[in-house]
Amino acid sequence: MASLKQKRPQRVRPLVGSVLALAIGFGISTAHADDALPKLPHKTPLKVGFAQTESNNPWRLAETKSFKDIAAKCGWQLVLTDANSSNSKQVSDIQNMIAQHVDLLVFPPREEKPLAPVVLQAKKAGIPVILVDRDVDQSVAKAGRDYITFIGSDFIDQGHRAADWLVKATGGKAKIIELEGTTGASAANDRKKGFDEIIAKNPGMTIIASQSGDFARDKGRQVMETLLQAHPDVTAVYAHNDEMALGAIAAIKAAGKQPGKDIQIVTIDGTKGGMDAIAAGELGASVQSSPFFGPLACDVAQRYAKGEKIPTWVKVSDRFYDKSNIKESMQYGY
Numbered sequence: 001m002a003s004l005k006q007k008r009p010q011r012v013r014p015l016v017g018s019v020l021a022l023a024i025g026f027g028i029s030t031a032h033a034d035d036a037l038p039k040l041p042h043k044t045p046l047k048v049g050f051a052q053t054e055s056n057n058p059w060r061l062a063e064t065k066s067f068k069d070i071a072a073k074c075g076w077q078l079v080l081t082d083a084n085s086s087n088s089k090q091v092s093d094i095q096n097m098i099a100q101h102v103d104l105l106v107f108p109p110r111e112e113k114p115l116a117p118v119v120l121q122a123k124k125a126g127i128p129v130i131l132v133d134r135d136v137d138q139s140v141a142k143a144g145r146d147y148i149t150f151i152g153s154d155f156i157d158q159g160h161r162a163a164d165w166l167v168k169a170t171g172g173k174a175k176i177i178e179l180e181g182t183t184g185a186s187a188a189n190d191r192k193k194g195f196d197e198i199i200a201k202n203p204g205m206t207i208i209a210s211q212s213g214d215f216a217r218d219k220g221r222q223v224m225e226t227l228l229q230a231h232p233d234v235t236a237v238y239a240h241n242d243e244m245a246l247g248a249i250a251a252i253k254a255a256g257k258q259p260g261k262d263i264q265i266v267t268i269d270g271t272k273g274g275m276d277a278i279a280a281g282e283l284g285a286s287v288q289s290s291p292f293f294g295p296l297a298c299d300v301a302q303r304y305a306k307g308e309k310i311p312t313w314v315k316v317s318d319r320f321y322d323k324s325n326i327k328e329s330m331q332y333g334y
């Protein structure tokens with residue numbers, strides 16, 4: 001479910017001092033516009049490092065499994081790490097892989113800014129990089145110049161689709177709590193941007209509170225419990241992923257309200273838990289965000305090794321689930 005998009009809209013962000021200092025600390029020059037991307041060696045097996053952000057939810061487990069499942073077929077010797085939801089740990093994991101001289105680095109950056117400099121460090125060490133799921137700050141490291149490509153969904157479009165559904169489901173009138181993902185993550189930034197853009201065009205829709213639940217079920221529940229007390233008049237919830245939505249459902253029930261009736265909920269991911277909640281009538285809809293990047297990364301790496309031109313964004317297309325199609329869509333849950 002991926003398409004090749006030759007030009008990716010760039011999000012221009014200022015280069016803050018802390019990130020620049022970090023880049024300098026790594027010994028990386030920022031004058032790299034003319035540098036060629038590192039080549040991928042022609043050998044089998046390829047030593048491939050996959051630096052995961054965390055493994056505490058179904059989405060990340062499915063993502064990691066997709067790399068494990070494809071490794072042998074792709075001729076990869078896979079080196080796996082888990083950052084346990086820590087930016088500094090993920091940076092350290094990647095630096096260790098660079099020190100091990102892996103042939104290829106693949107990882108989902110936990111946040112845009114902290115992980116950008118280590119992409120440049122890998123490039124300086126002659127190791128090509130493929131980013132999956134989330135991107136890095138394009139003002140620091142740029143696709144097609146500093147790393148091969150970004151493989152992932154259109155997060156802004158996901159936010160648009162979630163908002164469009166909610167506008168229709170509420171008749172254009174709602175007081176919304178937004179449960180944001182990890183602060184600084186490209187998925188959270190863009191899912192918020194896309195959703196908020198549509199809501200701003202509908203005067204009857206108001207976001208009354210917005211707070212990070214860090215893409216985690218427990219944190220989503222805790223935040224929702226607090227916001228429910230502050231905003232008992234809430235009529236809708238937009239969660240940036242299924243795990244936070246499931247946490248919100250638990251909080252809503254504990255408050256004596258009925259999810260899906262008293263409060264409409266829309267989310268993003270398409271996990272089995274989220275799909276079960278749709279089938280139960282507690283969750284209104286979920287925009288799929290596919291975690292199955294292993295085969296796509298394999299394909300990109302093989303084409304890159306042959307010298308083919310790789311687009312800067314390998315765009316993944318996503319399904320949409322609600323009560324109208326949930327029965328026949330359960331097979332896609334993970």
